Amino acid sequence: MAEEKIIMAGFGGQGVMSMGQLLTYAGMIEDKNVSWLPSYGPEMRGGTANCAVIVSDKQVGSPIINNDATTAIVMNLPSLDKFEADVRKDGNLLINASLIEKKATRDDVKVFYIKANEIANDLGNAKVANMVMLGAYLEISKVVKVDSVIEALKKVFGPAKEHLVPLNKDALEKGAESVR
Amino acid sequence: MAKMLMKGNEALGAAAIKAGCKFFFGYPITPQNEVPEYMSRELPNIEGGAFVQAESEVAAINMIYGAAGAGARCMTSSSSPGMALKQEGISYIAGAELPCVIVNISRGGPGLGGIQPSQADYFQSTRGGGNGDYRHLVYAPATIQEAVDLVMEAFDVADYYRNPVIVLGDGMIGQMMEPVEFKELKKRELPSKDWATTGTNEERKPNIINSLALDPAELEKHNQKLSRKYKEMEEKEVRHEDYKVEDAELVFVAYGTTARITRNVVDSLREEGIKAGMIRPITLWPFPMKAIQNVPASTKALLSVEMSEGQMIDDVKIAIEGRLPAYHYGRSGGMIPVPEDIIEKAKEILGGVK
Numbered sequence: 001m002a003e004e005k006i007i008m009a010g011f012g013g014q015g016v017m018s019m020g021q022l023l024t025y026a027g028m029i030e031d032k033n034v035s036w037l038p039s040y041g042p043e044m045r046g047g048t049a050n051c052a053v054i055v056s057d058k059q060v061g062s063p064i065i066n067n068d069a070t071t072a073i074v075m076n077l078p079s080l081d082k083f084e085a086d087v088r089k090d091g092n093l094l095i096n097a098s099l100i101e102k103k104a105t106r107d108d109v110k111v112f113y114i115k116a117n118e119i120a121n122d123l124g125n126a127k128v129a130n131m132v133m134l135g136a137y138l139e140i141s142k143v144v145k146v147d148s149v150i151e152a153l154k155k156v157f158g159p160a161k162e163h164l165v166p167l168n169k170d171a172l173e174k175g176a177e178s179v180r
Numbered sequence: 181m182a183k184m185l186m187k188g189n190e191a192l193g194a195a196a197i198k199a200g201c202k203f204f205f206g207y208p209i210t211p212q213n214e215v216p217e218y219m220s221r222e223l224p225n226i227e228g229g230a231f232v233q234a235e236s237e238v239a240a241i242n243m244i245y246g247a248a249g250a251g252a253r254c255m256t257s258s259s260s261p262g263m264a265l266k267q268e269g270i271s272y273i274a275g276a277e278l279p280c281v282i283v284n285i286s287r288g289g290p291g292l293g294g295i296q297p298s299q300a301d302y303f304q305s306t307r308g309g310g311n312g313d314y315r316h317l318v319y320a321p322a323t324i325q326e327a328v329d330l331v332m333e334a335f336d337v338a339d340y341y342r343n344p345v346i347v348l349g350d351g352m353i354g355q356m357m358e359p360v361e362f363k364e365l366k367k368r369e370l371p372s373k374d375w376a377t378t379g380t381n382e383e384r385k386p387n388i389i390n391s392l393a394l395d396p397a398e399l400e401k402h403n404q405k406l407s408r409k410y411k412e413m414e415e416k417e418v419r420h421e422d423y424k425v426e427d428a429e430l431v432f433v434a435y436g437t438t439a440r441i442t443r444n445v446v447d448s449l450r451e452e453g454i455k456a457g458m459i460r461p462i463t464l465w466p467f468p469m470k471a472i473q474n475v476p477a478s479t480k481a482l483l484s485v486e487m488s489e490g491q492m493i494d495d496v497k498i499a500i501e502g503r504l505p506a507y508h509y510g511r512s513g514g515m516i517p518v519p520e521d522i523i524e525k526a527k528e529i530l531g532g533v534k
């Protein structure tokens with residue numbers, strides 16, 4: 001890994017921001033250079049949300065990602081429409097196929113269709129669809145170890161939510177399985 | 181201490197508290213709201229600490245005037261139009277020689293403007309939006325770590341000079357998350373605050389804090405005293421980072437967020453065999469004049485990259501004294517420069533400069 005630039009996008013409530021923060025945190029735990037940049041603005045509830053995460057071996061320059069994402073993770077249709085073009089050639093495009101029926105139009109990127117919501121529902125909690133996507137991404141990119149994400153989870157959630165760690169772990173694993 | 185992942189605005193607040201800030205007065209405005217939010221949560225837990233959400237920015241800066249006058253470490257924060265409202269108070273505080281730290285997480289303007297990142301407050305910050313002959317230090321961090329370090333140092337610098345210090349960021353610095361570490365600062369030798377209005381206990385003459393001086397001779401003397409202080413800041417406090425400047429043909433000048441984008445641009449140009457470098461002012465006032473003047477003989481032109489229609493370019497031109505052509509590239513209103521466009525501008529300049 002030299003530098004991973006990841007765009008994560010979806011609608012508010014899909015856990016896009018926290019998925020990004022977990023990856024950033026995990027990168028920091030592994031002593032990599034990281035940045036997390038959220039979109040901010042006058043968004044409405046249920047509107048779109050996205051963040052840009054950079055995990056790098058060298059100092060992070062611009063935290064902005066435009067046209068040079070190594071990966072885009074899109075959780076809903078507007079996000080696919082908006083960010084498909086930002087993935088660089090040979091980059092990864094992870095599509096939440098549970099909510100997006102449309103296929104990718106690019107043929108110069110690696111596309112993965114992941115039924116994140118179905119997988120999450122099978123695990124008994126629709127809220128972990130983001131972790132399914134993150135698990136798939138980690139399997140593809142190996143940017144950080146799954147263990148580092150788990151460690152990040154514990155730090156971010158704190159002891160009160162410790163009981164949610166196994167569920168999130170399962171979601172990461174199922175996500176990884178889906179692209180193996 | 182271990183690294184923590186923190187949002188810029190929260191890190192600014194945490195740094196202030198670490199530096200001994202006891203009082204925060206502010207009024208909400210995007211994109212800096214996490215600063216007062218953090219302070220409102222954390223300051224009441226500190227002995228003697230207090231957070232006040234003022235009725236306006238004008239009230240907040242005047243609360244700072246009062247707290248600083250009583251010798252307390254205090255901070256306020258705002259964003260561009262809110263900063264405009266604080267200017268009168270900043271002038272009074274500078275005139276009365278009181279220390280405080282003021283954070284501006286700026287946004288697009290003029291007027292109410294927008295909420296996206298912008299650097300259009302360069303003039304407001306470095307020229308002073310208030311009246312009279314006054315100056316204050318302006319720190320422009322480019323990373324969250326640097327923001328933390330500079331805020332902590334800003335309190336010492338403010339106390340040392342008895343002067344307000346501005347920390348200028350933008351929405352991106354405020355909103356992004358990066359790892360930070362709170363390091364012990366090299367302590368400055370600070371004078372005692374024997375001027376503070378802490379009550380005489382009937383043991384000494386009252387201290388008077390004031391910025392009114394009706395006798396012109398007296399006021400001039402005061403101005404000259406301030407001037408000597410500002411001169412000392414110019415001599416001792418200038419800070420900048422030089423990036424690959426040694427053999428550069430084109431030297432970019434960029435600060436804060438824009439410097440991060442420009443750093444990538446320098447690397448891209450170097451990969452193409454074009455010798456580019458960057459001077460990154462860390463203090464906008466005092467501006468790193470000497471760094472600009474001392475560009476190597478290889479330098480053919482300077483290019484100021486800003487999120488404004490052209491403000492810092494004035495200082496670049498003042499510094500270079502017409503010896504080299506100085507150009508500006510900017511986006512404004514909350515639009516962020518794209519590396520490709522800066523690269524194109526750089527090539528256009530190098531193509532035209534012999």
